[in-house]
Amino acid sequence: MHNHPARLIARKRDAGELGPAEIRDLVSGVVDGSLGDAQLGAFLMAVCCNGMTPAETAALTLAMRDSGRVLQHPHVTRPKIDKHSTGGVGDKVSLLLAPLVAAAGVAVPMVSGRGLGHTGGTIDKLAALPGYRTDLSIERFQQVLEQCGYAMAAPSAEIAPADRRMYATRDISGTVESIPLITSSILSKKLAEGIDGLVMDVKTGRAAFMVQEHDAISLMESLVAVGRAAGIKMAALLTDMDHPLGQALGNSLEVIEVVQALDGPCPDDLREVTLALGAEMLLLAGVAGDLDSARATLVRLWQDGVVRQVFRHNLELQGGDPRVLDDVSLLGRAPHVVAVEARRPGFVVDVDPLALGHVVVDLGGGRRQPSDAIDPQVGIVLKHGLGDAVQTGDALAFVHARTAAAAQAAAERVAAAMPVGDEKRRRGALVKRRLV
Amino acid sequence: MHNHPARLIARKRDAGELGPAEIRDLVSGVVDGSLGDAQLGAFLMAVCCNGMTPAETAALTLAMRDSGRVLQHPHVTRPKIDKHSTGGVGDKVSLLLAPLVAAAGVAVPMVSGRGLGHTGGTIDKLAALPGYRTDLSIERFQQVLEQCGYAMAAPSAEIAPADRRMYATRDISGTVESIPLITSSILSKKLAEGIDGLVMDVKTGRAAFMVQEHDAISLMESLVAVGRAAGIKMAALLTDMDHPLGQALGNSLEVIEVVQALDGPCPDDLREVTLALGAEMLLLAGVAGDLDSARATLVRLWQDGVVRQVFRHNLELQGGDPRVLDDVSLLGRAPHVVAVEARRPGFVVDVDPLALGHVVVDLGGGRRQPSDAIDPQVGIVLKHGLGDAVQTGDALAFVHARTAAAAQAAAERVAAAMPVGDEKRRRGALVKRRLV
Numbered sequence: 001m002h003n004h005p006a007r008l009i010a011r012k013r014d015a016g017e018l019g020p021a022e023i024r025d026l027v028s029g030v031v032d033g034s035l036g037d038a039q040l041g042a043f044l045m046a047v048c049c050n051g052m053t054p055a056e057t058a059a060l061t062l063a064m065r066d067s068g069r070v071l072q073h074p075h076v077t078r079p080k081i082d083k084h085s086t087g088g089v090g091d092k093v094s095l096l097l098a099p100l101v102a103a104a105g106v107a108v109p110m111v112s113g114r115g116l117g118h119t120g121g122t123i124d125k126l127a128a129l130p131g132y133r134t135d136l137s138i139e140r141f142q143q144v145l146e147q148c149g150y151a152m153a154a155p156s157a158e159i160a161p162a163d164r165r166m167y168a169t170r171d172i173s174g175t176v177e178s179i180p181l182i183t184s185s186i187l188s189k190k191l192a193e194g195i196d197g198l199v200m201d202v203k204t205g206r207a208a209f210m211v212q213e214h215d216a217i218s219l220m221e222s223l224v225a226v227g228r229a230a231g232i233k234m235a236a237l238l239t240d241m242d243h244p245l246g247q248a249l250g251n252s253l254e255v256i257e258v259v260q261a262l263d264g265p266c267p268d269d270l271r272e273v274t275l276a277l278g279a280e281m282l283l284l285a286g287v288a289g290d291l292d293s294a295r296a297t298l299v300r301l302w303q304d305g306v307v308r309q310v311f312r313h314n315l316e317l318q319g320g321d322p323r324v325l326d327d328v329s330l331l332g333r334a335p336h337v338v339a340v341e342a343r344r345p346g347f348v349v350d351v352d353p354l355a356l357g358h359v360v361v362d363l364g365g366g367r368r369q370p371s372d373a374i375d376p377q378v379g380i381v382l383k384h385g386l387g388d389a390v391q392t393g394d395a396l397a398f399v400h401a402r403t404a405a406a407a408q409a410a411a412e413r414v415a416a417a418m419p420v421g422d423e424k425r426r427r428g429a430l431v432k433r434r435l436v
Numbered sequence: 437m438h439n440h441p442a443r444l445i446a447r448k449r450d451a452g453e454l455g456p457a458e459i460r461d462l463v464s465g466v467v468d469g470s471l472g473d474a475q476l477g478a479f480l481m482a483v484c485c486n487g488m489t490p491a492e493t494a495a496l497t498l499a500m501r502d503s504g505r506v507l508q509h510p511h512v513t514r515p516k517i518d519k520h521s522t523g524g525v526g527d528k529v530s531l532l533l534a535p536l537v538a539a540a541g542v543a544v545p546m547v548s549g550r551g552l553g554h555t556g557g558t559i560d561k562l563a564a565l566p567g568y569r570t571d572l573s574i575e576r577f578q579q580v581l582e583q584c585g586y587a588m589a590a591p592s593a594e595i596a597p598a599d600r601r602m603y604a605t606r607d608i609s610g611t612v613e614s615i616p617l618i619t620s621s622i623l624s625k626k627l628a629e630g631i632d633g634l635v636m637d638v639k640t641g642r643a644a645f646m647v648q649e650h651d652a653i654s655l656m657e658s659l660v661a662v663g664r665a666a667g668i669k670m671a672a673l674l675t676d677m678d679h680p681l682g683q684a685l686g687n688s689l690e691v692i693e694v695v696q697a698l699d700g701p702c703p704d705d706l707r708e709v710t711l712a713l714g715a716e717m718l719l720l721a722g723v724a725g726d727l728d729s730a731r732a733t734l735v736r737l738w739q740d741g742v743v744r745q746v747f748r749h750n751l752e753l754q755g756g757d758p759r760v761l762d763d764v765s766l767l768g769r770a771p772h773v774v775a776v777e778a779r780r781p782g783f784v785v786d787v788d789p790l791a792l793g794h795v796v797v798d799l800g801g802g803r804r805q806p807s808d809a810i811d812p813q814v815g816i817v818l819k820h821g822l823g824d825a826v827q828t829g830d831a832l833a834f835v836h837a838r839t840a841a842a843a844q845a846a847a848e849r850v851a852a853a854m855p856v857g858d859e860k861r862r863r864g865a866l867v868k869r870r871l872v
Binding site for chain 1: 441443444445446447449472473474475476477479480481484485605607608609610611612613
């Protein structure tokens with residue numbers, strides 16, 4: 001062993017602990033390239049196998065944050081609070097939540113990612129909005145935040161560059177599943193946003209990144225501890241991803257659901273998760289004294305149309321066409337829309353989010369590989385949920401597809417993912433655990 | 437996780453088992469480059485952390501062997517037996533052992549490595565012999581083997597190319613210390629020599645690759661089991677590397693010690709280890725019925741000058757100057773030779789091989805980095821060993837150096853590595869364990 005990195009990697013291989021300066025050295029090597037791919041792959045695997053102490057994870061997170069620019073918002077006097085979700089199927093919460101919380105007097109500087117596999121990404125959903133720009137300069141991002149209370153952007157190359165290389169390396173080297181690596185990846189980018197507090201939506205269930213609840217709880221605990229060690233306020237909710245969130249799956253269809261929810265009907269589950277996360281954000285911001293009053297404030301702002309006004313303001317500032325608020329047909333529509341019909345009477349006994357998520361990917365609405373292009377208009381709109389009574393021939397869902405053949409193939413799979421049986425089942429709690 | 441290698445790597449991360457076809461896929465990727473450096477580093481680290489079953493290690497070894505050319509020696513009718521050592525300080529056994537065993541009717545196709553750090557390499561020692569070529573073509577290697585009973589070559593690029601990339605990657609990524617990876621690295625190259633049997637010299641002690649005896653025993657057991665699974669005969673000796681082997685340390689000085697030992701004095705420890713390994717080789721070859729008769733045969737051949745004749749024949753065939761047998765001054769001599777004197781009367785209470793090995797490296801006689809050049813003539817000749825009684829001013833050793841300053845600095849360190857005290861200590865057993 002002839003060099004410093006190999007010695008540090010070997011220490012982690014032997015389940016030893018690395019100090020903050022040693023971790024900074026490794027992260028410097030990630031950014032300047034002096035740590036080679038083989039060394040990075042070996043280091044990441046050693047962390048997967050042997051874990052990291054909370055102190056190590058915090059040091060890694062801070063070193064990754066400091067690998068790039070760390071935003072400050074000197075002209076924003078409001079408390080700056082963000083939300084991050086570990087991702088799921090139909091999760092368009094951020095699009096509703098940011099204007100909701102901004103309407104209540106909180107600044108939300110939200111840097112979001114793109115989707116991969118069955119998991120959607122906020123940036124892809126926003127890309128379905130005609131004209132909307134998420135490739136903001138840091139200066140423009142700060143202006144938008146100051147002017148309307150929230151801004152939504154894709155990660156700039158200046159933000160946490162260490163994470164970009166580490167994330168790409170993990171993806172190909174079988175080193176994704178590691179609580180310390182997931183924690184540092186999420187928090188390094190969020191801390192670089194210049195926030196005072198963060199609410200984590202950690203999802204668990206079939207279509208969640210953390211399928212097992214105990215893994216999701218470990219991640220919640222790690223995120224909250226490391227975020228606090230890094231000096232920001234933290235709260236986390238464990239939420240259900242054993243079923244899709246809302247009724248629309250697919251980028252444009254999800255935006256339409258959000259636009260309609262601003263002053264019209266909103267699916268109960270989407271509304272519930274959005275309000276629960278929003279209330280935590282208000283508490284962290286100190287603009288509400290308890291969860292009940294925070295919720296009441298949010299409900300009032302939503303009902304009174306303030307949220308819609310904030311959404312419109314952001315839309316205008318980020319280049320989007322505000323006419324979509326009155327005419328969602330401006331978002332376009334896939335040419336082939338077919339109904340998925342119930343083949344027997346009974347109850348919907350399952351709505352499998354993983355199967356539905358894969359159907360959306362195969363329709364072209366998601367990515368198999370990070371370089372894949374996305375068809376924003378394809379997807380699925382659910383017309384019935386778990387436990388609903390249906391008759392033969394009732395539409396369970398509509399598939400929106402680019403071709404008739406794709407629509408037909410998808411419809412078969414949607415039918416299989418939404419079986420009808422005799423038992424009336426109920427969805428479990430949406431918010432399964434709270435960590436504050 | 438989007439690809440086959442990442443899935444296999446993740447299985448090993450989770451301590452699962454890989455099948456032979458899966459291991460072959462990974463090794464194919466090592467050779468054709470489709471397995472990236474990050475993936476290779478992560479895979480190697482997963483093996484370090486979670487180990488491999490004997491079946492996995494055997495599959496890895498065979499896949500690595502089959503990544504290049506596997507020699508056959510159809511014109512060699514003798515049994516083909518090799519010896520491999522895990523390396524140490526002053527270990528010039530191969531240079532004596534190969535002609536010794538060849539003299540007894542065994543074919544020894546020996547592919548050896550270069551030294552790194554304090555550990556010497558047979559190829560570097562042979563390079564000190566004027567004119568001697570180790571860069572033989574495979575065809576020439578086979579001819580030499582056929583004509584004189586042994587041939588010594590550096591590894592050809594055609595032999596086990598997977599190991600070359602894996603070894604280089606392990607060196608920089610903190611993944612050297614792994615019984616399955618060490619086993620497959622050693623045996624893949626040895627199996628490619630086309631041998632019927634292999635005797636392993638696994639060293640343990642301060643200057644050994646395996647410092648701890650229990651680690652060395654694990655490696656012995658792994659090597660013997662995997663070699664047998666691959667279809668060759670195996671024996672292994674656990675030998676001491678808590679002190680240097682022989683009296684000469686440094687490439688040219690070690691060759692001189694060997695040449696003198698062919699028909700003159702041979703240090704007891706060097707003689708003992710050489711005969712012990714040679715006897716095992718004769719047993720594996722089936723040319724002796726038991727260890728005692730094998731040893732007696734070797735002693736007779738050595739005393740009768742047959743070994744010296746075989747050495748001369750090989751020297752001629754491989755381009756070396758046979759006059760060195762009668763005049764070792766042809767090997768040259770470093771310009772500065774200084775004595776290291778005892779500063780008090782007493783007994784030599786230690787001869788630290790690691791410290792002495794590092795002195796040789798710093799004199800220019802070894803490599804810090806694989807690309808370093810070597811000065812063949814520098815080194816150390818020990819004049820006293822552990823437990824020897826000395827008077828003040830007696831020469832403990834001589835340092836051979838390129839400059840006066842280097843000689844002086846080295847002499848100080850040699851004195852520290854050979855302390856004189858009041859206790860008369862004895863070296864422990866040279867051969868500590870036998871596994872057949």
